[in-house]
Amino acid sequence: MKKHVVLYKTLSAPLMARLEAVAQVTVVENPKSQDGLAHLRDALPEAEGLLGASLTLDADLLSLAPRLQVVSSVSVGVDNYPIDELTRRGILLTNTPDVLTETTADTGFALIMATARRVVELADWVRDGQWKQNIGPAHFGTDVHGKTLGIIGMGRIGEALAQRGHFGFGMRVIYHSHSQKPAVDARFGAEYRNLDALLQEADFVCLTLPLTAQTQGLIGAEQFARMRPETIFINIARGKVVDEQAMIEALRSGQIRAAGLDVFTQEPLPADSPLLTFDNVVATPHMGSATHETREAMAACAVDNLISALNGQRPKDLVNPETWPRG
Structure with missing residues (x-):
């Protein structure tokens, strides 16, 4: 039967x-x-x-x-x-x-590129008819190549993201995980860091770790305060790994440059979320594996x-x- x-x-x-x-x-x-x-x-x-x-x-x-x-x-x-x-x-x-590793890493790097080069913001600006002359410093983005990519959670997706950054964009890779990974160090020239050091050093802070009792709320006000005003924050992990209100305050105060977010505390993201008021936030609908x-x-x-x-x-x-x- x-x-x-x-x-x-x-x-x-x-x-x-x-x-x-x-x-x-x-x-x-x-x-x-x-x-x-x-x-x-x-x-x-x-x-x-x-x-x-x-x-x-x-x-x-x-x-x-x-x-x-x-x-x-x-x-x-x-x-x-x-x-x-x-x-x-x-x-x-x-x-x-295994089957979603590469696609989710693609999404993570798409968010890195979109936030660094202000792709969504400037595309909307052109669509709205605002492009009247050559753009100047007020609309400049920041380079991705050669920068420091900080990955929190060096599992399958973290490694795939490191591969894209290291081989594709000549990025220096640093990471924080539950343990150091010699194979990752050797393949990408990566360097292990404790969490505080990574937050202070990385140009791009990317979350790729699972949501557990230990990781819930891992990134809060204290962690955002350790980042630099040039830091771009990327989350393709889970929304609850981040204190969303602390992230909003970090964006509002200029503590971080921008955020690329595919996951949120509440999904779908409410239409009245303050995150949708920031030009320097690229928000996508939990589409990491959506091909x-x-x-x-x-x-x-x-x-x-x-x-x-x-x-x-x-x-x-x-x-x-x-x-x-x-x-």
Whole structure:
């Protein structure tokens, strides 16, 4: 008998066919809406597998799923899931960590370029008919090549960002992570720094680390005060790694030059957010992995992980390895 999977993510026709060949699939559309959430709650008691993204699986929802064996998330971040509770219950949690690395690093470097060269601001200025003569110093940006790139969180995405900066733009790379990485040092001529030293030294401070209890609120007023007025701040990690109000104050006071932000404390970003009042802020809609190719690859990876788990095989991208081997 096929196992029961609850799907709350749109899949392409080939991936849907592949999943339906091995599982009985209940599709829940828009699970964040009132009707969608009600449908999800009705479906959970029979669910042996879940596949989706961007839904917080809290204790209340989890309590409705006594048969659940695996949660396959179409994401690299897993802060939406109660990992300790899943592990306690022996429920496998999987993610898609490899397939979005390069695309997310592209997004990070796009934000570096857009903020440094004031691309969005000046493009809007031209569109508004303000370009009447050759631009002068009031509209100049700052160079990226040859500058110091400071990366906080030297995982897969951090390394991909370092590659772009070092080889593509001749940037000096410094980084802060939970440990020094000799392979990174050798490949990029990178230098490890403690957090305070990195903040004081980097021309571009880029966050690429996961959201955990230890990293939540890592960058606040004290950290922004250590940056220089020439510093450009980039966040492609998670919004809650940053004290957003402290960042707003740093921008307002001129403590930092600019910010390129793909993630926010509240998403979607409210229309009345003060961040939208700054010309030197480039705000994008959490689009780090948002290309056709990468999103399809992420979904395929999640389907692979789910099918492996339901077939009694260890999935490739197991977040909580304590659940394996299964008892």
